[in-house]
Amino acid sequence: MKRLNTYKTFAMIGMLTCSISGCSKYLGLKPDNSFSVPGSLQDLQGLLDNSEVVMNFAATGLAEIASDSYYLNETSWTAMTDERDRFLYLWQPYSPIASQWTGPYQAILHANTVLKYLPSIKISPGEITVANSLRGAALFHRAYQLLHLLQVFSLPYDPAGSNDNLGVVLRKEPSLDEKISRSTVRQCYDFIIGDLKESVNLLPEKADIPTRPSKAAAYAALARAYLVMSAFENAGRYADSALMIQPDLIDYGTEINTASNVPFSKWNKEVIFDMAMNGGAPLAPARRRVNIAEYGNYEESDLRKKAFFSLNNQGEVLFKGNYNGLNSSQLFCGPTTAEMYLIRSETNIRKNRLSEAAKDINTLRAKRFASSDFSEVEFTEQKWAMDFIKKERRRELIFRGQRWPDVRRYILLGEQEETMTRIAGGKIYTMTAPDIVGYTYKLPDEVIDNGSLIQN
Template sequence: MKNIIFKKHTGSRLILLFLVLVSTSVVSCKKYLDAKPNQQQVVPSNLQDLQVLLDNVLVMNRSFPSIGEAAADNYYVTITDYNALVTVEDKSLYLWQPNGIIPNGQWLAPYQVVYYANQILESLEQISPTPTVQSQQIKGAALFFRAYAFLQLASIFSKPYNVQTADNDLGIPIRLTADFNPISVRSTNQQTYDRIVSDFKEAVPLLPQSSVYPSQPTRIAAYAVLARTYLAMGQYSMAGAYADSCLNLQPELINFNILSTTSANPIARFNKETLFYAMSGGSTLLVPSRCKMDSTLYSSYGTNDLRKTIYFKNNNNGSYAFKGNYDGSQSATIFSGLATDEIYLIRAECYARAGQTANALTDLNTLLQTRWKAGTFVPLQATDSNTALTLILSERRKELIFRALRWTDLRRLNQEADFKITVKRNLGSTLYQLPPKDLRYEFLIPQEVITTSGIPQNPR
């Protein structure tokens, strides 16, 4: 197994610790909710050991779910490519089959992050009972990672947050200990989001404002993800406030005019917009040679909109592939971290929903000015906040394509009469549809997890 670490650590014991914990957690990951840990594994004994665990990018940053993006409406596959898919999981996911099988890793990999975070938090109490700057930063990072994993899980395995029903809707299991023995139960959606928000808020004062390593959580990233969380919850005043806190500290945007439109990977990994580096685990549906952009969406980009050539590659057969990955690569894994452009769009949306049309358009045009060919951009205008909101949501979809956000947006916007849509796929001569608020917006929990843990399955 290849391990990606951004910070250099020395010492044979630390190397052994790292390899043992990575290997044992990957193996035991299959039963995170019911298996017992190996009592013989090396136990962290100092702060440096804990930092090694946090810096395991392969586990902590690069294994988040991809099924939401694979089920979303930004792309299509041809019937030939569909028939060539190897697994029944991918075929059923693409067509939103009600009883489609979900790969175990989509559930287990985020819970592996939770396990690491809980192990770090518990070890920290023994290693550093008296808080120090380093121990507090480690605690903040562990809380951030745990909440980030919970948020990813809640976005696909529980219902969209609705304040009127959250106390009764099923959420996800909230594991707060590295001990495998306590029986898992599904919390309510309210309890799920309360924990996510609580962890992020507790992390804010503990984290450094910034870091040399984009894989490490920071205070700026915590503000950003709180804005994202509150947006998903429909609490727009709070989302706007945290977006503002983030942008006050880091407002930089990439000027797309300096990027190469002919480059295979025009947007660099760890670019200046990256607030927190995270990646999905990948999906064969999203392989660039198979995944073709929705033609209506592609046509919505203006002629002088540089995203049309920065984000997309002409397949020379009437279709286009995505190449604008914020990871600086073309692959089935997509960037699911935090970036400044998302936060501008969050603040703009929240301004519009609050009736602050001028502020909303200022944020939107600030972003778009960097995306259009120099000298061609004409600032967007709106006579009222509802028109501004429609413009912002349209640009949000175009800007944040393949960021593991579209599924969450569909879920939350389907609760609003003005923005709900029926998602459609044409495969051969057959039309498949996913109506608003359909139960299929909550994916089935992998059957192995249901069998071994006894938690209730999502209804169908």
Template sequence: MLASCARYLDVKPDSSLAVPKTLKDLQAILDNETRRNTSYAYAGDVAADYYYLLEADFNRLNDAFDARNIYLWAPDASADRDWNNLYLNIFDVNVVLEEAGSAEAGNLTETDRKRIQGTAHFIRGWCFFQLAQLFAVPFDSGSADQSLGIPLRLSPNIEAPTTRSSLAETYQQIITDLSRAIDLLPTSSPVAVRPDKAAAHAALARVYLIMGDYQRSLDHANAALELEDGLMDFNDLDPLATKPIEVLNIEVLFHAQIPNGGGGFVTPRARVDSVLYASYHDADLRKQVYYRQNADGTYHFKGDYGTNPGIPFAGLATDELWLIKAECHARLSNADLAIESLNTLLVTRWEKSEFIPYQATDADEALQLIIAERNKELAFRAGIRWSDLRRLNKDPRFAKTLTRSMGSETYTLNPDDARYTFLIPANVVQQTGIEQNAR
């Protein structure tokens, strides 16, 4: 499976994995922050449309990330690092799941054993989901049984044959892992670098939204919000601060970040899309909290929920859940409930004296408002925009043709383009014989 990194087949990736005998050993594997919290998929965000690069900044991108090709949607763009990082993560948690049932408790408890197993299921399901957003075609319930998904590694045996599951099987495994996580995880976690039930419900809310199963997505969004529904009031933030939003703030359910994507998100390189910036009302505090003006009059993003605006937050947060809840209500023809959920979020984002609650005459109008607010609220939120483009491109109301200019060339990505699915690493295909994605 991990033939994409040959040396990985020759030695264990970390000495701590050699002889895990106790629950404490397994917890140490899960607490490897580099693997568990800062190695999520970056390619979709490098390719997303909420920012652009000037030619000088484009030329500074790190070749090791293949960021230039990804940024320009090159047919042979390589997201190999995302593949490797995510499957290494999956290998780690498969070790944990294999050993957790028999590991010595030591100074931990059976409750800790359940939490460790739940965390491993959460991480595996979340990594499978991230992989599916890059290396499998967008989900379509009508063709999911016939479409290719990703390899589902469910044990740490690196010699097991590698095959691609169907897209339906891929999403079913994601759902199975995250559902198991809900059963095993505690109701709350002392720190959001470890998931809890609310985080697992939030993850499933996003998964079901991508699948177009709006009732189940709504159910899990509600379940998460029943546990943790806090929202920051942007009226209480300092919009002039270099970083107005704290790490691990009350909205964060699970903290995660991506690698820097080759340096493209380093401020002020990533210039905010001008149409996106212009979409914020002057009384919308996100316009000041999220963005700062550059010397040339353009803007860069500073409103990240993570540690550094140049390394986008890739976790789960309650603001996304309120938007999921709103969208699901609109999709289910509940316009009033959709707008009510949207306003619950927006009243915390606008100047209090200026906010006039949104209204909609029907569910379609509500949906249009909600999708527009998703773009504004979740800009520079890693792992979301690329998935949104893929799913919304199937709806003529929201399909979008992307264009970028570099030098004298203009590059285009059409809504139905095969490049919305990245190529599987070539050496994985060569060594395993699995089918490559179409071009």
């Protein structure tokens, strides 16, 4: 990996990394118009390698904030100083902190800058592969951030509907003068799928480091996108493609210390692409507590119960299973090989290919139990298998930002009724199934005040 050690690269990053105080034109942001034009492939790579500031720590965490995997006790809830955090935890119609929107669009700005300036750079025959990889990486980053934004700022994709309701903004240029508006949900998914499919043909099978996109990562992102669209055959096909490149699983019985406060190392072998969400105040480790129902969803012999959780002196359940090795609200939300096994298994269940589905589940679970405690699961009835895979997704993907989109698609498919409950300020707040499907976050006030976007 080339280090970001040139003044020019740092200058470009500084100008592209927008802040609320200094930028208001790029979706509520207005950066300094004095822009250092990238002049080499190394410059462009530097923009995409700004991983710990912009590119790989930018995903919105609002899906996890909305989920029922955790709760805040009264002390933690009242201690949040920003009222937006307190009321968003209760699913109230408040605008979130601006960084939940602007952070992803900062990453998109970097990606669009690469896409704009790459064609103008003279490259030698020996640099064609690098140039192609840069274009593929920029397309991937743009699509990945848009996919996360759609899960919280738009209604869910309805496989039986027109999907002409408001989506998010499809920024295609780094220009500050680009006219912006919200595209429809269908247009957004078409755009995301298009970017990812093109990136597949440009990226290397595996990246040097997991913060850089790869062909496996693009396949995994396509699998996720098609899953939330309930396009299951495509979801399974792309999960299979990702697993053909990267099939490895961690053996929780022999390869990690489940008693450790940080059981998982950064960039472990299950990580297909490294991405962290902005969990904000509600998901700070000192505040969040795991719902006891989630904790009870694991068998005692399931090693995930020890690897993911610990108990404090009050008997409250704490989450420690962050796949990026951090004890913070920056929770890992990238795709993993385990997730791909789950997507492929769900596809096979829905297509009534039960023996194939069970094979994937057993491949995964064999690495989550000690060999003496593991017994294979048999799928003989489709509905039972479907119920099992839903629970297995909850067990494996807790605090990954997947619970909220999962619940919404299950409800839309008419498969289950869900009710979520919070308690704060002496009151009970409840979300019924229609509430969950119809709930979207408002766009941040800073974006609405400075632009021409329609509010949710």
